[in-house]
Amino acid sequence: MTFFEITHKDKKTQARTGVIHTDHGNIETPVFMPVGTQATVKTLDKQDLENIDASIILANTYHLHLRPGEDLIDEFGGLHKFMNWDRPILTDSGGFQVFSLGLQKEEKGQGSLTKIDDDGVTFKSHLDGSTHRFTPENAIEIQHKIGADIIMAFDECTPDNADEAYTRRALDRTHSWATRCITEHRRQKKIRKSGLSGNPDIKLFGIIQGAGHKKLRQESAQAISGMDFDGIAIGGESIGYNMKATKKILDWVNPIIPENKPHYTMGVGYSPTDLFDVVERGVDMFDCVAPTRVARNGRLFVHKKVNKKLYINILNAENRENKKSIDPDCTCFTCQNHSRAYLHHLFKTQELLAYRLATIHNLHFMISLMKEIRESITEDRFTKLKKEWTK
């Protein structure tokens, strides 16, 4: 079975549709992946995720390593069984969290919790301060125990403001770690008999780093593209958070990375329109916590016919007596069943149902938009659709 096939290419841009085949089913690309950090997409159950047609979810290795621990998940036969989700899962490698949580503490003047050496990273749990260590080898071993369909190489996520000299050192480390990840991945597949004993035939993606340095980003693209990875991710602090930088970086690396492997930007999806910017640059996969996080704060996505800003704040007084749904054209459970006034009331009274209904809506919105984008590519009208959404 081919892991990834491209089914259609846009004529004007690099946008493409494709299918990723996994042991837990197919994923039509480009795809938005909801984030289920701690083995749950916050507030949603498996039926909710099926109802909004999530074809793959993401889980975080850093969090699952701390709680409940990869050994417990392994004992259950992997994360799919532990959380009872039988569609595909992707785990990140923990690299981003190790560095971002460490940095956060440094900013608060508490000293970094993270110590990097060429062999790996020692960090302290943000929960109880206990010391842990990730190396390329154990990051891969942990991910094999978690048993997602797609796992990520362990990398050093350099901050945006890292100078060229530091970024170069970090990048060398990331590339050396990438090689070690591939070796360990092969070893784990042999040991754990992937695809035979209940574990999926796990695929490993490499990650391009290089902060904001063109030369280093291109060098990284070359290095990672030359290795035996099943997919190519573009990582870094700015990816997704800073769309200007994200687009620039994609334009740098795109001529280098192999077309026939899935392209994944880690952290894209703050605003629905961000999807267009990466899709037209040939990106097939992306994930972001924003749609679920802002949902819990009452920011709900709408079509621009409803509001030019592409969202409403359900807590605003104007929604207090509003009998309409969030978005009149939306077919999600929330919009089919409840008025803005009822949602406003649930948010005002801080009822837990509010957060789930809002999450269902925002994820349904993102996933529906992805479907629309895929159709537009297939029908050679992607640029037109982009204009409709972004002009």
Add this chain to the structure above:
Amino acid sequence: MTFFEITHKDKKTQARTGVIHTDHGNIETPVFMPVGTQATVKTLDKQDLENIDASIILANTYHLHLRPGEDLIDEFGGLHKFMNWDRPILTDSGGFQVFSLGLQKEEKGQGSLTKIDDDGVTFKSHLDGSTHRFTPENAIEIQHKIGADIIMAFDECTPDNADEAYTRRALDRTHSWATRCITEHRRQKKIRKSGLSGNPDIKLFGIIQGAGHKKLRQESAQAISGMDFDGIAIGGESIGYNMKATKKILDWVNPIIPENKPHYTMGVGYSPTDLFDVVERGVDMFDCVAPTRVARNGRLFVHKKVNKKLYINILNAENRENKKSIDPDCTCFTCQNHSRAYLHHLFKTQELLAYRLATIHNLHFMISLMKEIRESITEDRFTKLKKEWTK
């Protein structure tokens, strides 16, 4: 259409099955009513409630009066439409909350927020300290605006430790208020054309008070039974909270209250076995916040085959690696889909999904037990079933 019909009577006890007919469907009795204080049974959506087969839910007038306000609900055509729940609803009158919230403050040394006079009660909102007033008249008007199928008379809920002299004064007030409630109810039905303009054909229940004084309880039973109420409730601070007192009070009033009206104990259902104690005393309806509240603290009901205590604490370490469901015989969504280990993980990580899955289980447990109890009555083996559960 008869409002209430008794379909079967147990031969050994006063237990009986029946059907309550409302504009929003039938309710098979005896029935446990989940509590949806603020127009939502905490964490659950309407589909969850239908899935666990809730045939009626309760909402609280005090809370809905403060937020979102009865006028907003009225503008939506009533609570059924506001929250999109098309099965029956019962509202309490706000009496219990007015007094219990006032008393709580007094215990904390902040002075009572509640001032009672013969005409009504002035109280301060527990949310913002604003002053509000409930009288029998406006408590009924507010409830008509909310538009539940069954509403309650406004009463003074006397504390357990009230002496006989005070209880007598309070009781006289409650009886005089009961009469005023009936008058206002008739007036509201005329004004609002119940049953014609979208409002249900609202039924009004009276409430027996009298604290722990036999003579006063019996006097109250006589007074309330003599009035034109559609159902008879037994209220008071101890009802449900103190099952010994509850049983004693039921035994006092039972010979007096009319058999052909629904009997309702307000606040019963702390433990699954409490249901047997009131059902065998002819009670048809009861509600309690405990099953949903303790669920959110991780206390999950189980059959005594699983644990003699009739519950497990999912946070206990012994559940960390437990691959079994909460209760192997349970058919709820939670037990059909998730292990104790996964629930333990969700509770430990304080994921919001935990509270919903736990609530689904506990309510499903109570409602299934009610079904079992109804069947046992119909098949003349109620006493046997009670023994199985309580011996």
